[in-house]
Amino acid sequence: xxxxxxxxxxxxxxxxxxxxxxxxxxxxxxxxxxxxxxxxxxxxxxxxxxxxxxxxxxxxxxxxxxxxxxxxxxxxxxxxxxxxxxxxxxxxxxxxxxxxxxxxxxxxxxxxxxxxxxxxxxxxxxxxxxxxxxxxxxxxxxxxxxxxxxxxxxxxxxxxxxxxxxxxxxxxxxxxxxxxxxxxxxxxxxxxxxxxxxxxxxxxxxxxxxxxxxxxxxxxxxxxxxxxxxxxxxxxxxxxxxxxxxxxxxxxxxxxxxxxxxxxxxxxxxxxxxxxxxxxxxxxxxxxxxxxxxxxxxxxxxxxxxxxxxxxxxxxxxxxxxxxxxxxxxxxxxxxxxxxxxxxxxxxxxxxxxxxxxxxxxxxxxxxxxxxxxxxxxxxxxxxxxxxxxxxxxxxxxxxxxxxxxxxxxxxxxxxxxxxxxxxxxxxxxxxxxxxxxxxxxxxxxxxxxxxxxxxxxxxxxxxxxxxxxxxxxxxxxxxxxxxxxxxxxxxxxxxxxxxxxxxxxxxxxxxxxxxxxxxxxxxxxxxxxxxxxxxxxxxxxxxxxxxxxxxxxxxxxxxxxxxxxxx
Amino acid sequence: xxxxxxxxxxxxxxxxxxxxxxxxxxxxxxxxxxxxxxxxxxxxxxxxxxxxxxxxxxxxxxxxxxxxxxxxxxxxxxxxxxxxxxxxxxxxxxxxxxxxxxxxxxxxxxxxxxxxxxxxxxxxxxxxxxxxxxxxxxxxxxxxxxxxxxxxxxxxxxxxxxxxxxxxxxxxxxxxxxxxxxxxxxxxxxxxxxxxxxxxxxxxxxxxxxxxxxx
Ligand code: FES
Numbered sequence: 026x027x028x029x030x031x032x033x034x035x036x037x038x039x040x041x042x043x044x045x046x047x048x049x050x051x052x053x054x055x056x057x058x059x060x061x062x063x064x065x066x067x068x069x070x071x072x073x074x075x076x077x078x079x080x081x082x083x084x085x086x087x088x089x090x091x092x093x094x095x096x097x098x099x100x101x102x103x104x105x106x107x108x109x110x111x112x113x114x115x116x117x118x119x120x121x122x123x124x125x126x127x128x129x130x131x132x133x134x135x136x137x138x139x140x141x142x143x144x145x146x147x148x149x150x151x152x153x154x155x156x157x158x159x160x161x162x163x164x165x166x167x168x169x170x171x172x173x174x175x176x177x178x179x180x181x182x183x184x185x186x187x188x189x190x191x192x193x194x195x196x197x198x199x200x201x202x203x204x205x206x207x208x209x210x211x212x213x214x215x216x217x218x219x220x221x222x223x224x225x226x227x228x229x230x231x232x233x234x235x236x237x238x239x240x241x242x243x244x245x246x247x248x249x250x251x252x253x254x255x256x257x258x259x260x261x262x263x264x265x266x267x268x269x270x271x272x273x274x275x276x277x278x279x280x281x282x283x284x285x286x287x288x289x290x291x292x293x294x295x296x297x298x299x300x301x302x303x304x305x306x307x308x309x310x311x312x313x314x315x316x317x318x319x320x321x322x323x324x325x326x327x328x329x330x331x332x333x334x335x336x337x338x339x340x341x342x343x344x345x346x347x348x349x350x351x352x353x354x355x356x357x358x359x360x361x362x363x364x365x366x367x368x369x370x371x372x373x374x375x376x377x378x379x380x381x382x383x384x385x386x387x388x389x390x391x392x393x394x395x396x397x398x399x400x401x402x403x404x405x406x407x408x409x410x411x412x413x414x415x416x417x418x419x420x421x422x423x424x425x426x427x428x429x430x431x432x433x434x435x436x437x438x439x440x441x442x443x444x445x446x447x448x449x450x451x452x453x454x455x456x457x458x459x460x461x462x463x464x465x466x467x468x469x470x471x472x473x474x475x476x477x478x479x480x481x482x483x484x485x486x487x488x489x490x491x492x493x494x495x496x497x498x499x500x501x502x503x504x505x506x507x508x509x510x511x512x513x514x515x516x517x518x519x520x521x522x523x524x525x526x527x528x529x530x531x532x533x534x535x536x537x538x539x540x541x542x543x544x545x546x547x548x549x550x551x552x553x554x555x556x557x558x559x560x561x562x563x564x565x566x567x568x569x570x571x572x573x574x575x576x577x578x579x580x581x582x583x584x585x586x587x588x589x590x591x592x593x
Numbered sequence: 594x595x596x597x598x599x600x601x602x603x604x605x606x607x608x609x610x611x612x613x614x615x616x617x618x619x620x621x622x623x624x625x626x627x628x629x630x631x632x633x634x635x636x637x638x639x640x641x642x643x644x645x646x647x648x649x650x651x652x653x654x655x656x657x658x659x660x661x662x663x664x665x666x667x668x669x670x671x672x673x674x675x676x677x678x679x680x681x682x683x684x685x686x687x688x689x690x691x692x693x694x695x696x697x698x699x700x701x702x703x704x705x706x707x708x709x710x711x712x713x714x715x716x717x718x719x720x721x722x723x724x725x726x727x728x729x730x731x732x733x734x735x736x737x738x739x740x741x742x743x744x745x746x747x748x749x750x751x752x753x754x755x756x757x758x759x760x761x762x763x764x765x766x767x768x769x770x771x772x773x774x775x776x777x778x779x780x781x782x783x784x785x786x787x788x789x790x791x792x793x794x795x796x797x798x799x800x801x802x803x804x805x806x807x808x
Contacts, residue, residue, distance in 0.1 A: 042739075043777050048784055051774045058774075085799060096799045163736055166775035214775075227740055234733070 028171065028207050030055055030257055033145035034193040035130075037137040037204050037216045040161045044069065044138070049093065051084035053208045055142050056257025058082070059129065064104035064336055065090035065407075071140045072107055073127035075261060076100055083126075089407045091336030099381075102126050104336025108310025111381055125310070135218060136161035137204075151191055151202065159202075162217035163230055165237040169244035170254055171207035174215060177244055178203050181236075201233075210254035215241070281320060281369040284308070287340055289364050294422035295347045296393060297359050301370060302340035310338065313404040314377035314397045314466070314494065317341060318541075318549070320369040321357050326541040326549055330396035330468075330494070331373060332426060334403030341373075344425050346393040374548075376565065377466070377494040379404060384462040386412040387455060389477055391469020392423065397494050398468055399426055406433050415440060415455045417448060417469065448473070452480050459486040468494040495564040498544040498581065502562050508584035512536070512593045513555055527579040527591075536593065538579065545581035552579050557589035595620035598641065598649040600627035604703060604761030605660040606648040607795040612664055612757050615791035616671050628711045661692035664754040676751050687747040691755030695762075697727055702762040705769025717770070724771045728763070728779055736778035744785055752789055760786045764798045 038052045044063040051074065052059040058074035060083035074082050076095035083102075087094045092101045092110060101111040107126035132139045132148045136159050139148060167174055175194050182188040182198050189197040194205040206214040215237055223229035288300035302308075316330045329343035345355050362368065379386070379401045386405060388398040395416055405412040413436040418424050421441045430437050440451055456465060456477075465486065467477045474493055481491050507522045510530070521530050528550060531538050541549035545563025554577050561571045563578040570576065579591075595613070599606045599622045613620055626632045627647055634645050642649045642658040650657045652670075657663050665688075668678035678688060701723035707713035708720065731746075738744065746755045764783055766773060773780055786792070787800055794800055 039777075043781075045781060048781060050777060051780065053774060087800075163733075164777075227737070230740060231737070234737075 028055060028210055028257060030057075030259055031142060032207075033141055033143050035132070035139045035141045035146075035148050036193060036206050038071070038140045038206060039138040040164060040216070041133060041136050041138060042161065047088040047090060049084050049086055049088050051082070053212075054129075054140060055207055055259070056209050057129075057142065057259045058084075059140070060084045060086065060093070061138060062088045062093055064088075066104065066337065066339075068105055069131050069133050069138055070104060070107065071129040071131040071138070072102070073129070073261070075126075077109065077124060077126055078112075080261065089335065091334055091407050092404075094408070101335075101381075103310045103338065105307045105338045106310045110310055110312050110335065113382060135159040137216060137218070151193075151195060153197075157220035158222060160219040160222050160226070160229075162219065162233045162237070164206075165215040165234070165241050166208070167213050167215065167241040167244050168211060169213055169241075169248040170211055171205050171213045173248065174213040174244055175205045177240055178205070178215065181240070209256050211248065211256065281318075281371055282308075283367050284341070284370050286362055286364050286366045286368060289362070292344055293418075293425040293427070294420070296423070296425040297345045297347060298342060298426070299345060299358070299362075300340045300342050301368065303338075307338035308341060309372050311341075311373035312375045313379040313401040315373040315375040315400075316377075316397070317343070317373050318371035318547070319343075319358070320371075322361060323357050325357070326539075326547070327355060327358070328541075328547050330377075330400065332396050332399045332403075332429070334400065335407050341370075344393060344396045376548075376567070377468070377492060379466065380464055381405070381408065381410060382462065383464045384411065385464075386410065387463070387465040388412060388414040389417075389452065389455065389465065389467045389469070389473070390415070391417045391473040392419075393425070394468030394470070394473075394494070395425055396468070398466060399429060401466060402430075402433055402435060402437070406435055409434075411435070413438065413455065415451070417441075417443065417451075417473065449476050449480065452477055453484065456481055456484055456486065458484050459490060464490050464492060466492045466494075495546050498542075498546040498562075498564045500545075500562060500564065502545075502581050503560075504583065506560065506583045506585075508586070509588045510584075511556075511588060511590045513590055514593055521583070526581065527583070531579065531593070538593070540580055543580045545578045548578070550578050550580045551576055553592035555590040555592055557584055558586040559583075559589065560585045594653060596623060596651040597621070598623045598625050598638070598647060598651075600625050600633075600647050602796060603627060603647050604765055604795075605646075605699065607761045607798075608660045608757050609648055609650060609663055609667070610795070611760070611793060612667055612677070612754065614793040615757075615789060616667065616677075617791065618667070618671055661695060661754075661758050664692075664758055668754050676749070676753070677757075678754050679749060684747060684749060684753070688753050688755045691746050692758050694727065694731075695755075695758035698724065698759060698762045701727060702766045702769050702771055705771060706762070706765055707769075709770055710768055721769065721771050724766060724769065725775075728766070728771070728773065728776050731759070731763075731782075732776035732779045735782045739778060739781070744782075746782075752786065756782075756786055761795070761798070768797060 036054060038054050039050050039061055043050045050061040052061050060072045060074040063069050074084050076083055078098050078100050081095055081097040086096055091104050094101045099113040100109055103110050107128045109124035129140045130144050171194055178196055179188045196203050200220050202218040204216045206216060208214055283304060284301040285304060286299060287302040290298050292298040311331050316328045318326045318328055320326055331341045333342055345358050347359050348355050377397055388401055390398040402414045415438050417440045419442055424439060465481055467474055505523045509518055509520055511518045519530050519534055521527055528540055539549050541547045546565055548565045554575055559574055559577045560583040562581045565578055597609055597620050625647060632638055633647050639645055641656055648660055650663045657666055665678050701720045704715045705717055705720040708715050708717045745752045747753045
């Protein structure tokens with residue numbers, strides 16, 4: 026038998042016990058090096074043992090419970106998806122979600138962790154697997170060819186009781202199962218399973234360890250007399266440059282995907298929690314502070330922040346404010362969507378990136394604004410980074426996600442029912458004087474955003490250190506200009522007079538263009554600009570995106586030049 | 594006043610910085626340019642330590658050499674709880690046994706690193722083989738230790754100078770071309786060492802993630 030890089034057989038690659046809390050195990054299968062780690066939710070990840078950035082081994086990375094952090098340059102990858110969640114060279118922005126490490130299939134069963142070189146065949150348990158409570162022996166690495174190790178194990182059987190050969194370099198010897206893990210052409214690990222828990226585990230383990238040590242020594246002496254087989258040569262593909270570097274502007278206009286409303290509950294007075302689960306497998310990687318667009322049954326689209334912590338990709342949890350005003354959006358979600366319903370959501374996108382190189386992060390939430398900050402707090406918490414979360418509500422009953430907040434290790438301070446004047450002074454104390462590498466993140470009602478902005482500025486905080494999440498555009502829109510728009514793909518030239526929006530004019534002329542908030546806050550109407558100078562009035566794009574002059578919101582933005590050419 | 598004659602890239606010097614950091618001791622450093630300057634063979638240094646080896650530690654007027662000996666000295670003198678080098682005769686013997694293993698690790702793993710990193714003329718293959726032989730023994734010892742509820746090299750329920758003495762050149766073995774992939778229990782032990790309160794890094798040795806909180 027010759028080993029093949031594309032052998033799809035499932036082999037054991039580790040014992041369950043090899044993965045204690047927050048450890049990264051270094052493994053190898055058919056020449057491919059593996060970084061194997063268990064996340065805090067119990068999920069085992071089997072990844073190519075290379076950081077996409079420079080190919081540094083991830084087995085020396087830090088297992089943070091929901092993410093694995095490369096120790097050399099700090100790139101982080103999420104549990105389950107292996108999606109990159111952070112690139113320190115771009116601390117002001119989050120990486121494109123599509124940067125993903127290579128993963129291998131994984132199954133944990135019978136005290137062992139199994140994997141295979143590809144997804145070609147499904148995991149099938151060995152014959153009789155369900156007949157016993159298996160007990161794993163100490164694995165025995167051997168510098169010998171897997172087929173030689175297998176043959177030597179077969180020869181351990183007495184003549185009258187020959188070994189039963191099983192598929193995948195495995196055999197059964199007098200009730201004991203042995204698997205040969207093909208590490209490489211000349212290297213193996215013998216993994217044994219006993220049927221049932223022995224009475225004296227330690228004596229049993231030592232007994233088998235002795236047998237296997239002797240076998241190993243014999244095999245290695247024999248291997249030393251033979252020419253060493255050529256190691257397998259797996260190709261390690263480095264990530265393409267365009268994937269590994271940040272695009273100047275990352276605005277995915279991604280597709281939607283269906284999710285099931287797994288749970289709907291009252292999280293606090295006026296706040297309804299929704300848990301949205303993937304129909305199978307996991308959801309895409311997201312960054313702390315990211316939101317999704319939820320497509321509502323009545324055709325509207327609304328944005329909700331993901332509250333989850335790092336690597337929690339089995340479902341997204343959002344909080345929805347029960348609006349007293351009968352505004353179509355959230356009301357529909359709260360009133361008519363039930364558990365078990367299907368909804369369509371966008372891929373997560375992030376306008377509110379969290380820097381993880383700060384020496385101090387101050388998170389300030391007002392009311393429903395807690396949702397993105399809860400996610401940030403969870404990321405900081407898992408990385409043991411210092412942060413303070415200040416959460417302002419009018420009354421104690423309005424504290425949403427209370428249990429989740431109590432589970433955090435950082436400083437979480439609830440401010441309930443403060444009079445307006447006291448809110449300002451509390452914010453001032455919470456912020457303190459600015460010093461290098463401190464950042465503040467705010468989400469809440471616009472009065473609170475303003476208050477934080479002015480207080481911070483007065484206390485020496487520079488603009489770059491103050492981060493906002495807008496769900497509303499409170500700016501007064503200046504719509505006095507008039508100009509021409511040329512729609513490149515539709516071959517139309519239209520006039521936009523003062524007092525009318527680009528969106529309205531396009532619709533009047535029979536074009537179907539998506540919109541949602543119509544106030545320059547949500548990004549639904551984002552359009553590529555090919556020529557002309559834009560008069561941005563939205564709060565969706567950040568300053569560098571605005572300066573690029575490459576895109577705009579057609580619901581509020583206008584032209585400074587006489588003519589704009591749009592990619593529509 | 595403690596003064597350490599130190600070379601940043603030396604694992605043997607790092608052992609002392611590590612224990613002193615854990616014991617929260619204050620000390621001065623006199624840098625000695627071991628490579629490429631070979632100052633450890635300079636006259637002034639040979640007067641301090643005729644064996645011409647780093648590290649040397651001066652505590653007031655007392656001059657000490659050999660990292661294992663100095664570890665024992667620091668623990669006996671400054672660790673009031675007596676945990677790092679306990680008085681019990683059997684445990685003392687255990688610790689000294691592992692100090693000797695630490696010297697073997699230096700003679701193999703560190704030697705391989707000197708060949709690959711600092712162009713020393715040693716037998717690389719012999720050094721690497723020797724390190725693998727020791728790592729195999731350590732992995733087995735630690736693996737069964739975990740089954741018996743022992744997390745450290747010696748029998749006490751806490752680390753001792755034995756763990757400090759063996760740690761650096763295990764961690765730096767990759768620089769000598771010695772992979773630790775076949776020694777999962779040894780790798781888990783290095784995680785535990787890196788989580789000792791007061792742990793500090795050196796170039797080539799990274800911190801570990803957070804430990805399980807037992808509150
Ligand atoms: S429709 Fe929301 S930004 Fe234009």
